[in-house]
Amino acid sequence: MKRVIAIAMQKGGVGKTTTAVNLAASLAATKRRVLLIDMDPQGNTTMGSGIDKSQLKCSTCEVLLGECQLADAFVPIEHGAGFTLLPANQDLTAAEVRLLTLPIGRETKLRQALAPKRNDFDLVLIDCPPALNMLTVNALVAADSVLIPMQCEYYALEGLSALLSTVEQIRAAVNPQLAIEGVLRTMFDPRNNLANEVSAQLVAHFGDKVFRTVIPRNIRLAEAPSFGKPALFHDKESRGALAYLALAGEMIRREEESTGAVRNLTAMTSATAASPVTAPTAPTASAANATAANTTNTANTTNTANTTNTANTTNAANAGNAVDTNGVDTATTAGPATNPASGSAMSAPVSAAPAPQAEERSR
Secondary structure (H helix, E strand, O other): OOEEEEEOOOOOOOOHHHHHHHHHHHHHOOOOOEEEEEOOOOOHHHHHOOOOHHHOOOOHHHHHOOOOOOHHHOEEEOOOOOEEEEOOOOHHHHHHHHHHOOOOOHHHHHHHHHHHHHHHOOEEEEEOOOOOOHHHHHHHHHOOEEEEEEEOOHHHHHHHHHHHHHHHHHHHHOOOOOEEEEEEEEEEOOOOHHHHHHHHHHHHHHHHHEEEEEEEOOHHHHHHHHHOOOHHHHOOOOHHHHHHHHHHHHHHHHHHHHHHHHHHHHHHHHHHHHOOOOOOOOOOHHHHHHHHHHHHHHHHHHHHHHHHHHHHHHHHHHHOOEEOOOOOEEEOOOOOEEOOOOOOEEOOOOOOOOOOOHHHHHO
């Protein structure tokens, strides 16, 4: 997949951290290499993964400030298939303050730190704080897309509007490739009419960008962080764990469909470029000779036909001269006379004298 996804939402308590931890575990269960980055000074993602945030020697704070290499701050999570964590704690607040004092390049610190190790993972998930501050901006600049957890309530809709405005600003200024990965409905209760109405509005506005998977309210999801485990390894049969497995499957399926469509488009473009367009060519000498021969044959055939018709006409004219057995002509038909001056045929019929009767000859 080789993608970086920021999990962001301005409103707090919508399930960003729960989604980050459980989605990372679910994707890791599909044999994908996953890096989970905690960008929240509260450190809930770190604690929910089973790491004590108070004992960190190197964290996201030092990475952003350039005091530590990214690989040195990695913490492997051994639950199940396992994933890699970049932990955080309250020191990240100090890092944000120091970033704000930088004259240039403060919004690209995370992207620069992540660049050397980006291709070592199939997917990088970034858990953002519940605010549109410099930490969230760093995450959005480093990301390829944004996954938006959304509780189906009115205040969450307001937070969504503010986040989309920030995404547009990031696109225009620093990261034009930033896209919306999808909107995830969390803590959903189908018995709530308001939740159903907000859900219908989200589908009508965002269409296919709304994930078909819905995360329900589930006690196992709420209690799993107290055990320092994702819900998948706390109770894999729970509705919450199965919902995040379904979400991971839907994301993988979307990626495969998108990749397949791009491959098909590339193949069609290559095939079109490889087949040259045949221009109309001038007729060759052989074709010209063949055409001339056909024309000559046609002319000869026409001349032969005309000659034949002329002969037939002459024969018919000769046959029209009837001769008596006694040697006297009974009828003579003269053809059209020709005017030697004009060369045109003149219609001048000449009538012969009537033949004498037999009685007159006997006299």
